[in-house]
Amino acid sequence: MTTVEQEVRTFLAENFSLGKDISHLSSSQSLTERGFIDSVGIVEVLTFLETRYEIQISDDETVPENIDTIDNIVRFIGVKRGAPEAATQ
């Protein structure tokens, strides 16, 4: 597990678990389709990512292929930080 994935999982667990154990959440599982996170929650995720990784995420980057799964987030952060290999470690 990459550092980014670990940090994202910790953030999700601390802010969205709502009594659910997310340790079994697959990295490829949608965060939004089963109601795990709603659109306001997405903004919380964006805020976390922008602050933690010192990046700016534009509105047109707020799409499922960047944010909808833990895998997508890790890949997206890697690209934004200029290190796409982070997503494949």
Next chain:
Amino acid sequence: MTLAPNVSPDLLRVNAEQVTEEITAFIKATVDGRMRKRGVVLGLSGGVDSTVCAALCARALGPERVLGLLMPERESSDETFELGRLAGDSAGITTIVEDITGVLDAAGCYSRRDEAIRSLIPEYAAGWRCKVSLPSVVESDQYRIFTVIAQAPDGAQRRARVSPAAYHEMISATNFKQRTRKMMEYYHADRCNYAVIGTPNRLEYDQGFFVKNGDGSADLKPIAHLYKTQVYQLAEYLGVPETIRMRPPTTDTYSLPQTQEEFYFSLPYDKMDLCLYARNNGIDAADVAQALGLNEQQIERVFRDIDSKRRATRYLHLKPQLVAEVIGGGD
């Protein structure tokens, strides 16, 4: 699964006369029989939903047993007030004006909301106007994240993504408007021994486009089973003035003009109706896309948005949850 390959707006066509008879019978039976109330009270927004409800209640009970409330506040449009008055006049009912600005001021509706906006746009000040807006579901796959748009007195606009804290503060502060209006409706209902009419259409009811204990609160909701296009069909049958029928649906909650699809729904109401009907009846996105002149991917996104709103607003429909059933607690 495709149940209706020939998808068209005709699927939503109703026999307006028959539907009117069903609803007026329901109103009379509920108000006179089940609730034993002397009449009904409803807020008039100048929109087609509340105007149709006023006309239906007047038919069911007689106009002398229906009270309409016009409840302007300092940010509501003059058009809302004038059309609300027209709605009351066209139904032949008595109307009362209750300006709720003072209540909203005292509750901090405006100041709390403005403080939240200033946390995003520090220049926002007296004389500015604002609204919140969502990206189009149809135009991109972008998440539906709110943007606040503030307009300076000189017309210059500032935009900012709404943070979760500001979002919750803005929504909870502006919800004072719907809740104050409902409080006023129940004041008059208690005073007159009337029931309160809720005026949501099916789109609003299904998708949770209402404020709990605000416009979502009522004793009966006579058109909650009708798609918005069906409400328009009833409006025409009932002789609702054309100026009301032609007015685009609006929230009239923020000081800048705002359409309902800008704030909540994915598409204009007529297209949204057909998508909701299709979702409810297992019709393929491809068939809906063809009927609406959109592509399948766009309709799939609308379907996802419908499902997402149902999940997010499910709790709004729940009655207060009890540990055990209580005798005398009603059904």
